[in-house]
Amino acid sequence: MKKIRCALIGSGNIGTDLIYKIQRSPVLEPVWMVGIDPQSEGLARAREMGLKTTADGVDGLLPHVLEDNIQIAFDATSAYVHAENSRKLNELGVMMIDLTPAAIGPLCVPPVNLREHADKMEMNVNMISCAGQATIPIVYAVSRVQGVEYAEIIASLASKSVGPGTRANLDEFTYTTSNAIKVVGGARTGKAMAIINPAEPPLIMRNTIFCVTDEKPDEARIAASVLEMIKEVQKYVPGYRLVNGPVFDETPRGHRVSVFMEVAGLGDYLPKYAGNLDIMTAAATRTAEMFAEEILAGKIQLKAVEPV
Amino acid sequence: MNSTSNLKGRKVVLHDMCLRDGMHAKREQISVEQMVRVGTALDDAGIPYIQVTHGAGLGGNSLQHGFAMATNEEYIDAVASKMKQAKVSILLVPGLGTMRELQSAYDAGARSVHVATHCTEADTSPQHMAFARKLGMDTTGFLMMAHLNDPAGIARQGKLMESYGAQTIYVTDSAGYMLPEDVTARILALREVLKPETGIGFHGHHNLGMGIANSIAAVAAGASRIDGSVAGLGAGAGNAPLEVFAAVCERMGIETGVDLFKLMDVAEDLVVPMMDHVVRVDRDSLTLGFAGVYSTFLLHAKRAAQRFGVPARDILVELGRKKMIAGQEDMITDTAMTMAKARGLLQDVAA
Numbered sequence: 001m002k003k004i005r006c007a008l009i010g011s012g013n014i015g016t017d018l019i020y021k022i023q024r025s026p027v028l029e030p031v032w033m034v035g036i037d038p039q040s041e042g043l044a045r046a047r048e049m050g051l052k053t054t055a056d057g058v059d060g061l062l063p064h065v066l067e068d069n070i071q072i073a074f075d076a077t078s079a080y081v082h083a084e085n086s087r088k089l090n091e092l093g094v095m096m097i098d099l100t101p102a103a104i105g106p107l108c109v110p111p112v113n114l115r116e117h118a119d120k121m122e123m124n125v126n127m128i129s130c131a132g133q134a135t136i137p138i139v140y141a142v143s144r145v146q147g148v149e150y151a152e153i154i155a156s157l158a159s160k161s162v163g164p165g166t167r168a169n170l171d172e173f174t175y176t177t178s179n180a181i182k183v184v185g186g187a188r189t190g191k192a193m194a195i196i197n198p199a200e201p202p203l204i205m206r207n208t209i210f211c212v213t214d215e216k217p218d219e220a221r222i223a224a225s226v227l228e229m230i231k232e233v234q235k236y237v238p239g240y241r242l243v244n245g246p247v248f249d250e251t252p253r254g255h256r257v258s259v260f261m262e263v264a265g266l267g268d269y270l271p272k273y274a275g276n277l278d279i280m281t282a283a284a285t286r287t288a289e290m291f292a293e294e295i296l297a298g299k300i301q302l303k304a305v306e307p308v
Numbered sequence: 309m310n311s312t313s314n315l316k317g318r319k320v321v322l323h324d325m326c327l328r329d330g331m332h333a334k335r336e337q338i339s340v341e342q343m344v345r346v347g348t349a350l351d352d353a354g355i356p357y358i359q360v361t362h363g364a365g366l367g368g369n370s371l372q373h374g375f376a377m378a379t380n381e382e383y384i385d386a387v388a389s390k391m392k393q394a395k396v397s398i399l400l401v402p403g404l405g406t407m408r409e410l411q412s413a414y415d416a417g418a419r420s421v422h423v424a425t426h427c428t429e430a431d432t433s434p435q436h437m438a439f440a441r442k443l444g445m446d447t448t449g450f451l452m453m454a455h456l457n458d459p460a461g462i463a464r465q466g467k468l469m470e471s472y473g474a475q476t477i478y479v480t481d482s483a484g485y486m487l488p489e490d491v492t493a494r495i496l497a498l499r500e501v502l503k504p505e506t507g508i509g510f511h512g513h514h515n516l517g518m519g520i521a522n523s524i525a526a527v528a529a530g531a532s533r534i535d536g537s538v539a540g541l542g543a544g545a546g547n548a549p550l551e552v553f554a555a556v557c558e559r560m561g562i563e564t565g566v567d568l569f570k571l572m573d574v575a576e577d578l579v580v581p582m583m584d585h586v587v588r589v590d591r592d593s594l595t596l597g598f599a600g601v602y603s604t605f606l607l608h609a610k611r612a613a614q615r616f617g618v619p620a621r622d623i624l625v626e627l628g629r630k631k632m633i634a635g636q637e638d639m640i641t642d643t644a645m646t647m648a649k650a651r652g653l654l655q656d657v658a659a
Contacts, residue, residue, distance in 0.1 A: 152371050154638045159429060167431045171406045191370055194403040198428040198456075199631035208638035210371040223657050244645040246657060249615075253375060260642040 003029040004292035005069050007061055007094070008051075009085055010076035011035035011042025013163045013270060014099055017277050018074055019049055020268035021285040027292040028285065031068055034061050058085045065092045071295065071302055072288050075100060078165050079172050090123050090305035095291060097284050098126040101172035107180045109136045110286045111232035118290045121300045125287060128180045129173050130276035131155035131192060131207065133283045134240070138209040138259050139185030141229035145221050147214035149254065151187035153177070156195045158202035161274035170194060187211065205263040205275035206243075212254040219248055222257055230261075236286040237279050239264030239272065316561030320527055323357040323509070323535045324350050324550055326579055327387070328399055330541035331363035332604045333587050336376040340386045346578050347387040350538065351394040353570035355550075357420055357446075358394045359535075360387050363543070363604065364635075365399030365424070366409040372637050373404075380409070381416040388417025395419045395446065402432045404635060407439045420446035422478065423469075426633050427457040430465040430472075437472035448509065448533075449474030452634050455485040455600055459497035466498045476507035476533055481522060482604075482634060484515025484544055484597040488525035495529035509533035512548040514540055515597025517589055519548030520556055527562060539575035541583065544603025545593035551575045595621045599628035608637050612644035617653045 006028050008015045015033065022030040033046035038055040046053050052068075054060030064070070073089050074097045075082050082102035089096055098105060105124030108117055109132065117125050127133065135153040142148055166173060174192055181190025197203050223246050233240045244260040263275030270277050294300040327343050343360055350358050361380040362368030369375050376383070380398070388396040397420035398413050399405075410421065421440045423433050430449065440447040449469030454462055466477035479494045491510060498508050510526030512519040512535070523534045536553050540546030551571040557564050589597075592610065596603055601624050609627070613620040623644050632639050648654035 150371075154372055154635075156636055156639070164431070167429075168434060170402045170432050171408075171435060174403070174406055191367075193367070193370070193372065193635065195633065195635040196403065196426065196429050196432060197631065197633050197636070198426065199633075203631070206639065206642075208372075208642065212371070242657075244642050247641075247645070251371060253371060256371060258638075258641065260638070260645070 001026065002296060003027055004071050004295055005029050005031045006288065007032035007034060007070045007073040008076065009034040009058060009073060011040045011046065012076060012165060013161070013277055014076035014281060015074070016042045016045055017269035017281045018076065018284065019046060019051065021281045023049070025285060025289055027289050027296060028072070031070060032061055032064065034058060058088055062088060062092065065089070065094060070094055072097065072291065074284055074288070079169065086124050093302050093304035095302050096124040097288055098124060099280060099284055101129060101169065101176040102126065103128070103176050107184050108287055109133060109140070109184050110236065110283050111137050111229060112140045112184055114287055114290050118294055123302070123305055127280060127284050127287070129177045130280045131173070131194060132177045132180045133279045134205065134207040134261060134263050134276070135209045136180055136185045137229045137233050138226060138261065139181055139187055139211060141225045142211040142213065142222055142257055143186030145218060145225050148187040148211045149214050150189045150212040151181050151185055152191045152210045153181065154193050154195065154208045155276070156197055156203065156206040157276050158205065158273045159196050159198035160202050161205070161270055161276055162196050202271070202273040204273045207261045207263065209259045209261070211257045213257060215255070217248055217255050217257050222246055226259060236282045237263065239266070239275055240279070313560040315528060317563065318527060319532065319563045320557060321357065321533045322355055322550060322554065322564050322566060323359065323397065323533060324355050324538055325359050325535050325547050326537040326539065326541040328359040328361055328363060328365070329537055329543055329547050331376065332543035332607070333541055333546065334582070334584060335607060336362055336374040338377070338582070340378045340382055342582060343383050344386050344390055346574065348390050349574045349578055351391050353574055354566040355394055355571070356565070357397050358387065359397040359399065359422070360384055361398055364404060365401055366405030366413055368404065381412055384413055384416035384418050397421060399424055400436055401425070401635065402436050407436060410436060410439055410443070414443045414445065418445070420448070422448045422450040423474065424450035424452050424480070427451040427454045427462060427465060430468040433469060434472040437469065437474055441473040447474055448476040448478055450478045450480050450511070452480045452482045453602065454479045454481055454494060455483060455490060459493040462494045463497040463501045467501050470502055470506050474506070476509050477502060478509040478511055479526065480511040481513055482602050483600045484513030484518070484603055485600040486522055487518060488521050491522045491525045492529045495526050495531050499530040507532050509535065511535035513543065513597070513603045514545040514548060515589060515593050515603060520553050523548045523553055524556060538571065539579035540587050541579050542587065544596045544606050545589040546587040592620050592624065595624045599625050601628040602632070602634050604634065605637065605640055608640045612640050616644045616648040618644050618647045618651065622647065
């Protein structure tokens with residue numbers, strides 16, 4: 001079967017893990033890996049796994065886009081360079097999946113709004129953050145039942161699973177995730193926090209989701225909605241698991257719904273504790289697959305974005 | 309009748325925590341008026357740095373950490389505008405607080421900041437440290453739960469923070485777990501690698517009753533800043549009680565520049581009457597110090613114990629075993645629920 005050919009930009013943890021996810025996909029094929037350091041471990045691994053590589057950044061990839069028929073690119077660099085990367089590739093008709101906190105395109109959480117983005121043929125979609133992917137489905141599962149005035153999420157990440165990019169840009173992570181809790185999750189206000197825990201052996205990623213509902217929560221309907229949503233996420237992240245809750249209590253802030261999740265990864269590039277890495281790459285892959293299926297079925301055609 | 313001490317003549321800068329760390333012991337319920345009253349009295353007693361705001365610092369108002377009675381900016385502005393000599397300081401934990409909040413805290417009058425990370429995660433702080441320096445703030449790198457990293461590791465992390473712009477590096481005994489020799493080893497290791505102009509600080513908790521002894525050990529090893537809290541009002545069994553530390557310093561000839569009797573009066577007349585519970589070493593706070601658990605977990609664990617029927621001590625020991633760190637208050641409820649299920653006290657929703 002024909003596959004859509006992909007380029008991966010950024011040879012860190014996320015880029016490397018993406019190779020494994022995309023290689024397994026029935027509709028995607030990883031062809032190029034773009035880095036900036038010729039000595040990087042990520043580029044060496046990509047070559048071993050059969051990808052073409054360049055250490056000259058996106059500019060090293062551009063001359064090959066048309067001849068290699070690259071149609072989808074994943075950007076796992078940083079918020080600061082993403083806009084340029086996206087502009088250059090969009091002009092060549094390449095659709096961008098943004099895994100940085102840049103968020104210049106619409107925010108995507110697959111079980112919540114992927115269909116909508118695919119229908120609109122968006123040329124750039126943003127995957128928010130690992131914590132966003134792990135928590136926003138639950139916020140949405142509550143807000144589709146009844147109004148959520150405020151949602152707050154806490155992500156606990158194993159120190160070994162958090163790369164230098166995320167560490168140096170924790171504020172961007174916070175801003176992007178807090179905003180997505182509102183825009184995608186459906187809460188009227190949102191707050192996100194991240195904890196990096198160095199325990200050995202490393203702790204599996206944990207996420208706590210608190211939602212404050214306008215009215216007294218309909219406990220049975222919320223529990224059913226949350227369990228249904230967890231099944232949806234498990235389709236692409238099998239290790240997405242409910243540990244405790246939903247549990248309901250009254251706080252000075254209002255009626256609270258609490259859900260305690262764990263995300264174990266598949267153990268592709270980093271071990272299973274790095275569920276944060278997996279949920280991000282799996283969601284990005286799921287997103288690319290939906291676009292690829294549409295392209296292959298001839299339902300959508302990617303168009304070059306005219307230079308401005 | 310001062311005993312002779314080899315620390316005679318050493319100068320130490322005191323930093324009061326009762327209006328920030330003390331918020332933990334008050335479930336964040338200290339009013340703006342109370343902060344102003346205590347803050348001005350501390351200023352009058354000559355305390356040079358006074359930390360205020362929500363117990364978790366900037367960004368702290370949340371379901372995770374509780375909601376205070378006012379915004380951080382309201383507390384900072386109210387206290388800072390009344391200071392004659394003291395600087396108002398704040399706490400910023402990257403991952404919770406952001407640079408936007410740092411800017412607005414600065415605008416409200418904060419002039420000193422503890423930029424805090426877990427003792428192995430200093431590299432989450434470069435943005436915030438650089439921004440604080442750019443604002444011209446007195447900038448401290450605050451290595452929390454310092455018992456969980458060895459002296460060489462603390463030295464490496466401190467050196468990183470110094471490279472980001474920290475002017476002082478703190479060894480922070482958040483769990484009140486350290487013994488004086490642990491403090492000495494970490495301070496000496498820092499002194500060995502840091503630039504001579506970089507200061508060293510110590511922040512002790514009193515869960516094993518070692519707050520004062522540890523602070524003195526820190527000074528002896530080269531620390532020049534000590535955090536404490538008047539009347540010990542703070543998380544767990546409280547911070548090193550500042551008036552007690554000042555008295556010990558005076559006996560040893562260590563110069564703090566504060567008026568001891570005025571400080572004692574603030575403790576007795578203003579802070580003790582504010583306490584909801586007597587902040588002291590009891591069964592649960594001793595468990596924190598003994599098991600090496602973050603002091604702030606104390607009241608959360610007591611609440612979870614009440615709700616799910618699992619004793620607080622059992623929950624705290626389990627949190628210590630699972631190596632939970634500052635900021636993981638959500639895992640207290642989670643752990644209590646998991647323990648309650650195992651004990652047949654709670655049913656699984658999904659079951």
